[in-house]
Amino acid sequence: MKRSVGFLFALLLVSLGLLAVGRAWTGQVVGDAVRGGRIYDNWILALDRAAPADSHPLWSTQDTNRNSGAVTWLCTECHGWDYKGAEGAYGQFSSHYTGFKGVMGMVGASQQEVLIWFNGTGNISHDFTAFFDAEDVMDLVAFLRTRQVDTDLMIDAFTGRSLGDPEQGRSLYVSGCEGCHGNQGTLINFGNEAQPLYLADMTVVDPWRSVHKIRFGTPLDLRMPAAEELGWSLSRVADVLAYAQTLERGNPTLRPFNPVSSGGIVVESQGRIPPLIWATFIIFLIIAAGVAYDYYQQREQRRSTPKKR
Numbered sequence: 001m002k003r004s005v006g007f008l009f010a011l012l013l014v015s016l017g018l019l020a021v022g023r024a025w026t027g028q029v030v031g032d033a034v035r036g037g038r039i040y041d042n043w044i045l046a047l048d049r050a051a052p053a054d055s056h057p058l059w060s061t062q063d064t065n066r067n068s069g070a071v072t073w074l075c076t077e078c079h080g081w082d083y084k085g086a087e088g089a090y091g092q093f094s095s096h097y098t099g100f101k102g103v104m105g106m107v108g109a110s111q112q113e114v115l116i117w118f119n120g121t122g123n124i125s126h127d128f129t130a131f132f133d134a135e136d137v138m139d140l141v142a143f144l145r146t147r148q149v150d151t152d153l154m155i156d157a158f159t160g161r162s163l164g165d166p167e168q169g170r171s172l173y174v175s176g177c178e179g180c181h182g183n184q185g186t187l188i189n190f191g192n193e194a195q196p197l198y199l200a201d202m203t204v205v206d207p208w209r210s211v212h213k214i215r216f217g218t219p220l221d222l223r224m225p226a227a228e229e230l231g232w233s234l235s236r237v238a239d240v241l242a243y244a245q246t247l248e249r250g251n252p253t254l255r256p257f258n259p260v261s262s263g264g265i266v267v268e269s270q271g272r273i274p275p276l277i278w279a280t281f282i283i284f285l286i287i288a289a290g291v292a293y294d295y296y297q298q299r300e301q302r303r304s305t306p307k308k309r
Contacts, residue, residue, distance in 0.1 A: 164238025
């Protein structure tokens with residue numbers, strides 16, 4: 001009996017070790033996820049590539065978003081700054097609505113499962129190999145697999161207001177943002193003289209975009225620090241957003257473009273269930289093998305023991 005228990009234990013350890021090694025191999029992250037976040041933001045600027053003249057091949061499959069040309073090739077125009085696509089801030093009440101799904105399902109996916117969407121294997125019309133080199137693809141894949149978050153943790157999906165603490169965000173803003181944006185966030189005008197758009201306008205009107213840029217910086221000006229590289233928690237990001245929303249507005253009449261709840265993340269998007277199923281199946285097999293081996297040992301022992309007359 002002791003021998004069979006030892007055999008079962010050894011078999012269990014070996015199997016779990018092989019499972020861990022296999023999972024580590026398929027789940028390894030290759031690439032710079034922060035740079036990938038900037039590519040997701042605007043790969044044309046981040047990679048300094050020539051903008052495509054025509055609309056994306058898949059653009060003709062929708063008729064609600066009236067944009068055209070280079071902007072239709074940007075990840076954000078289809079999948080949103082909150083990564084939820086049609087189920088998020090770019091839902092049916094938004095002028096950016098396309099009906100295309102989000103990319104949250106790529107969280108926890110394997111390298112190959114995400115790669116197929118950029119080399120044309122998953123959809124020939126979604127082939128980006130003419131614009132991305134191998135490093136670009138690896139960085140974007142790393143972002144999609146590991147750095148997407150549920151923005152509902154930081155932003156009220158109904159109002160667009162940050163869920164953070166503006167008082168906590170004040171010191172972070174002063175140390176990391178004020179140098180470029182100014183004390184009241186008015187040093188950079190994202191609009192024009194007639195209709196100025198200051199930092200507070202951007203954070204109030206499109207907080208989802210602002211969160212992404214706080215976390216990953218901007219693709220055009222690398223002077224902006226990325227919270228992901230500074231080691232900031234999501235709570236800190238929400239705090240900075242909350243403080244930025246209190247600063248001086250250039251166009252106070254603007255409101256969040258889609259104050260409609262984006263809903264929560266589907267449980268399946270949080271990770272991959274199949275590995276857990278396979279692990280459970282393997283454990284059952286090991287237990288079954290142990291029981292069978294123990295039965296075999298006992299049977300052989302009974303056969304080898306002389307019968308008493």
